[in-house]
Amino acid sequence: MTTKKKRSPHSRNDRWVVVAAGKLGNYSAVETPQKDDSDPTFIRLRNPSTDAASLYLLGSGDVQLYEVKAFNEDFHSWFIGQTVQRDGRLLYVTPMDPLYLLLPYLIKAGKEGKFQPMDQVVMDEDFPACTRLLSCTRSQASLHHVAEEKEVGSLKYHRYSQERTMEWLKKKAERTVKTLRKSNISVGEGVNSTTYVRVKQESGTQEEDYLRYAHGLISEYISEDLSKALLKHLQLPELSSPKEVEPPSKKRKLTDKPVEAGEDYTKFNSSDFTRKPPKKMSAAQKTLAKVDKTGMKSMSAFFSPKGKADKN
Amino acid sequence: MDLDEFEADNSVSCRLASAIPDVCKTEDCCLGIDEAGRGPVLGPMVYGICFCPIGKKEDLKDLKVADSKTLTEAQREHLFRKLDEAKSFVGWALQILSPNTISTSMLQRSKYNLNALSHDAAIGLVQFALDSGVQLKEVFVDTVGPAEKYQEKLSQRFPGVEVTVRPKADSLFPIVSAASICAKVARDHSVKDWNFPEDLGEVDADYGSGYPNDPKTKAWLLKYLDPVFGYPQFVRFSWSTTQTLLDSKAVTVHWDDDEEDGEKAAARQNNTSMLSYFKAGSKTSAQQSNTHQTHRFFTERRLQSLATL
Numbered sequence: 001m002t003t004k005k006k007r008s009p010h011s012r013n014d015r016w017v018v019v020a021a022g023k024l025g026n027y028s029a030v031e032t033p034q035k036d037d038s039d040p041t042f043i044r045l046r047n048p049s050t051d052a053a054s055l056y057l058l059g060s061g062d063v064q065l066y067e068v069k070a071f072n073e074d075f076h077s078w079f080i081g082q083t084v085q086r087d088g089r090l091l092y093v094t095p096m097d098p099l100y101l102l103l104p105y106l107i108k109a110g111k112e113g114k115f116q117p118m119d120q121v122v123m124d125e126d127f128p129a130c131t132r133l134l135s136c137t138r139s140q141a142s143l144h145h146v147a148e149e150k151e152v153g154s155l156k157y158h159r160y161s162q163e164r165t166m167e168w169l170k171k172k173a174e175r176t177v178k179t180l181r182k183s184n185i186s187v188g189e190g191v192n193s194t195t196y197v198r199v200k201q202e203s204g205t206q207e208e209d210y211l212r213y214a215h216g217l218i219s220e221y222i223s224e225d226l227s228k229a230l231l232k233h234l235q236l237p238e239l240s241s242p243k244e245v246e247p248p249s250k251k252r253k254l255t256d257k258p259v260e261a262g263e264d265y266t267k268f269n270s271s272d273f274t275r276k277p278p279k280k281m282s283a284a285q286k287t288l289a290k291v292d293k294t295g296m297k298s299m300s301a302f303f304s305p306k307g308k309a310d311k312n
Numbered sequence: 313m314d315l316d317e318f319e320a321d322n323s324v325s326c327r328l329a330s331a332i333p334d335v336c337k338t339e340d341c342c343l344g345i346d347e348a349g350r351g352p353v354l355g356p357m358v359y360g361i362c363f364c365p366i367g368k369k370e371d372l373k374d375l376k377v378a379d380s381k382t383l384t385e386a387q388r389e390h391l392f393r394k395l396d397e398a399k400s401f402v403g404w405a406l407q408i409l410s411p412n413t414i415s416t417s418m419l420q421r422s423k424y425n426l427n428a429l430s431h432d433a434a435i436g437l438v439q440f441a442l443d444s445g446v447q448l449k450e451v452f453v454d455t456v457g458p459a460e461k462y463q464e465k466l467s468q469r470f471p472g473v474e475v476t477v478r479p480k481a482d483s484l485f486p487i488v489s490a491a492s493i494c495a496k497v498a499r500d501h502s503v504k505d506w507n508f509p510e511d512l513g514e515v516d517a518d519y520g521s522g523y524p525n526d527p528k529t530k531a532w533l534l535k536y537l538d539p540v541f542g543y544p545q546f547v548r549f550s551w552s553t554t555q556t557l558l559d560s561k562a563v564t565v566h567w568d569d570d571e572e573d574g575e576k577a578a579a580r581q582n583n584t585s586m587l588s589y590f591k592a593g594s595k596t597s598a599q600q601s602n603t604h605q606t607h608r609f610f611t612e613r614r615l616q617s618l619a620t621l
Contacts, residue, residue: 016621042621050604055618069615075568084540092615185609216607 015085017078020066020093042068043129048104049220053127056101057093062135067096098136099146100221103165105130106147107223110160115150117157118143166233169218169226173234176214177207187213212236315408315498319507322356323412323545325433328498329405330396332444336403339365342450343441344487345434348495350426350456353551354522354529355503357414359407359433360495362487363446368401369486377489381482385500392497395490404494405440407433408502411548418550421569426550430456435469442470450474452488454481510544512536524553539563 040059047054057066069092076088102122109121118140124130133139140156143149145168147158180187187209211234219227231238318326343363350357364372375394383391395402409429417424434453442448451470455462455477463477478484482492503522508515516535520528533553536543539562547554610616 044619047617050617053619055621068618069610070618071614072616073614075566091618213609217609220607220610 015080016087016089016091017080017085018091018093021095040066043132044127045101045130045133046104046124046127048100048222049224051223056096058132058136062132063137065096065098065101065133065136065138066093068093097142098133098139099142099168101130101133102139102143103146103226104223106158106160107226110147113159115148115157115159117155121158162229165226166229169222169230170233172218173211173214173230176217177210180210180213185213208236315501318356318408318410318502319505322410322502322507323509324410325413326408326410327405327437327440328408329440329444330399330403332403332446333364333399333401335365335368335401336363337445337447339367339447340449341447342366342369342452342487343438343446343448344481344485344489344491345437345451345453346482346488346492346495347430347433347454347456348492348499349503349522350430351524352522352529353524353533353548353553354411354519354546355506356411356499357409357430357433358495358499358502359409359430359437360404360491360493360498361406361434361437361441362395362402362404362490362494363441363448364402364487366449371398371401372486372490375486375490377486377493378483381492383493388493388497388500391493395493402490403441403446404491405437406494406498407437408498409433410545412545415545415547415549427457431462431465435466438466438470438473448473451476452481452485453477454488454492455479506546508544508546512544524551533557534561537561 040057042055042057044053045056046052055068057068058064059066071090071092073088078085078088102118105122105124109116118134119131122130122134143158144164146161146165148161148164150157150159215227215231215234215236218230222230315328317328341363342365343361345359345361347360348358349355375391375398377391377395395404414426414429417429418426434456438448438451448470451466451473453462453466453475459477459479463475466475466477467473476485481488483489506517516532518528519532520526522529524530530553533543533547534557536547537557542549542558542562543554549555549558606616
């Protein structure tokens, strides 16, 4: 479904182009919404990976969570109907597991080691809307994947469990690997052009490459600490960063021959060596050339005989 | 002159030609090439060839064809009709390069300049005459760019044909004059009743000569400037007149092959200045602690998270 949202046509960021999978909850252009608040709403929540604000969307009645990603490339604009939109981005609204967003709160509360009701756990001064995550259908049903549960009467209490979380994330990684294989996504090392589509299946791709790629993808949705723990749990060796590999040191071979200079600098002394000005100016030189020089004395003026300078 | 074929789609290049006189297929012929509408900012550029048997050169003189610039429009029309009547021994062909063709050629990624475009139009027409069976022995051309180079290019391209490139050839050789009349008449007709494919409503047809220095043309260009699209296809976008107007009055449009100054491009791409690395440590360390490397799945697909809409 492609939705074009239009609020007021005049100011800049009031309109955007969205691709959304299926229906956003009960909302669709044909059906009349059942509740007044059932329109999907954009909300800002804490991104578990960056700890900063990111944009999400809640489907009607807050039952379904979607993440919002923007395809953004230089030099793009839209023609929409009879208007032009300067912002050439394409927004993607895709379903997302709310557990990823609840995890940071559970982990934080878990440090106290107590079982707590979820509405006490999920609280955030910076992002008060986070409590709405609890009304997502998947939230309550899947909390047991990452936390231990206790039921007292009609109330449920939860406590974060690292083991359960690791098992859950491992399953996520395995499912991601399956999807990566199915969608023929190149996971191997090396640079790939975005416009170049590989026809042949890469032969050198190992299971480990897929798992590492999946781990990288999931790390976009969890904290750095969890990402490291998951790496261990998946038994993936940490990659040695290429920075640590030092270039082989250059050592002059010992010989009996007399040492000679590597380069001949005497050529600069000869008379026919003259410095030629560079033909093309660098960006910095160009900016300098543009400086308004009106009223400025030339450098040489300061070196002219005194008598002449006094006359001025 | 029947320009229907061009007017059916005036966004592309179009070739119009007379029937080939039988005598041209058996006797040695001479051919003249000239162009009309090289300078104007409006309308097409027209390349014309005229050919006749070498022995009939004198008959052409009797028609009193002369350089089209020295003739009035009515005289040109009259002469063209006479040329068309002499179809037993005179043939002609035209290549109409639409303003849109000129714009897109000159402004494409790998630039195709007006001289190259002109040379290729001329070569195409000569080739057309040869392919049609005209026994070409002599070709006379009014020059575009340096005469010697052009002559060498044409001679190499058409071995066995004696090529003469001369400035002012249209007043020196009657066959070139005839070609210039054909080209000029076609150009006049197409500009006079330009068929605007754009939905502009009632278009003010008072655009003058179409040359950049004509006040009427200037006024028309100011009147028909659209801030988003610029101009109808009637206007040559590659002319500096057009570019200057677009730069000052229309919305700025960035293309990815625009040449930008290093600093400007860097600012647009949000690059960090080299200098920032030498500033006090506080900022750099703060930056480092918050460097989250987005996974290549997203960077390769140009996908970003959003903080705001």
